[in-house]
Amino acid sequence: MTTASYSDQNGVYLMGMSDAQDLRQYIQARFTEGELQYAYELLLKNTQDLAKAEHIPPLQALWKILDAAYQKKMPPMTCHEGCAHCCYTGVMITKMEWDGMINAARHRGMDLQDVIERAEKSIHRVKKALESGIDADKIDWYQMVINQKCPFLDENESCSIHEDRPLDCRTMVAFREVCGSKKLEHAQRGGLIEEAVAPAVIARLQYEATPKLKRRKFDGTAPLRLIQHWLLEWKKKKSTRKKKK
Ligand code: SF4
Numbered sequence: 001m002t003t004a005s006y007s008d009q010n011g012v013y014l015m016g017m018s019d020a021q022d023l024r025q026y027i028q029a030r031f032t033e034g035e036l037q038y039a040y041e042l043l044l045k046n047t048q049d050l051a052k053a054e055h056i057p058p059l060q061a062l063w064k065i066l067d068a069a070y071q072k073k074m075p076p077m078t079c080h081e082g083c084a085h086c087c088y089t090g091v092m093i094t095k096m097e098w099d100g101m102i103n104a105a106r107h108r109g110m111d112l113q114d115v116i117e118r119a120e121k122s123i124h125r126v127k128k129a130l131e132s133g134i135d136a137d138k139i140d141w142y143q144m145v146i147n148q149k150c151p152f153l154d155e156n157e158s159c160s161i162h163e164d165r166p167l168d169c170r171t172m173v174a175f176r177e178v179c180g181s182k183k184l185e186h187a188q189r190g191g192l193i194e195e196a197v198a199p200a201v202i203a204r205l206q207y208e209a210t211p212k213l214k215r216r217k218f219d220g221t222a223p224l225r226l227i228q229h230w231l232l233e234w235k236k237k238k239s240t241r242k243k244k245k
Contacts, residue, residue: 027196040197044204058205059100062198063163066170069194078174084157086172090145094221096206097166098230101152104164115151115160116231122148126228141226151231166227167202171195 027036043065050061070077093101105112116123122145129139152161159165203221210218225233 031193031196035193036197039193040200043194043197044201047201047205057100057103058209059096059202060164062201062205063170066192066194066198069192070173073192082157084150084153084159086169087150087153087157087159088147089172090142090148091150091166091168091227092141092224093166093168093227093230094202094206094224096202096209096221098225098227100164101161101166101227102234104161110160112231112234116235118153118155119149119151119228119231123151123228123232126226127232130229130232141229145226145228151227167195167198171198 031039043062046065047058047062050056050064051058054061102112105115125144125148126141129141129144130136150159152159152165154160159169199221206221207215207218
């Protein structure tokens with residue numbers, strides 16, 4: 001898929017479905033290595049300091065800092081409650097982001113079984129693909145859930161986990177009234193340096209949250225999985241625990 005980048009008063013944005021490769025090229029064209037390194041170190045330090053000061057998990061601290069950076073540096077987004085085009089496209093997240101979502105869901109008394117039922121069709125598709133025996137790296141996961149509702153999207157088209165939503169959801173935003181397609185034809189990235197280095201900060205936080213003995217095998221933020229895939233794992237673990245009792 002081709003991706004074009006354009007420029008307007010809001011800065012550079014991408015038009016079209018953007019994958020990791022598109023994003024990498026875009027970031028490299030926009031920022032120097034030195035700027036990225038400095039921004040990474042600063043964001044990591046600020047995140048750790050805020051987590052300590054407010055006694056909150058580091059990921060929550062990172063979300064707070066990113067929200068503040070958006071508010072300070074970018075024009076107001078046209079995204080609003082009830083507009084959920086990006087939530088029909090498939091979201092890939094790290095283990096740390098998934099754990100953050102699960103903890104937040106528990107904290108709010110949310111029943112994850114309801115969440116699963118809400119997105120039964122897309123969960124079923126992912127399950128079938130996982131059971132098919134095809135090499136997981138060869139599966140087009142986005143295609144698998146495109147036009148399918150994210151399990152955390154409620155009946156009012158609102159995100160039920162908004163404050164703890166993952167990075168993918170935070171960086172797909174719109175600054176003008178053109179976001180009208182569930183196929184993400186008009187999704188735009190803000191291009192903030194903080195969001196460019198946020199995946200590296202998440203990887204570092206995940207590394208630090210990994211027990212020391214397991215760190216030798218640490219593989220960045222892998223595995224990156226669809227929300228539906230994490231939910232299936234959660235369901236499987238839950239039923240194994242039940243059987244053991
Ligand atoms: S987690 Fe929330 S914001 Fe992200 S895709 Fe799901 S419903 Fe949308």
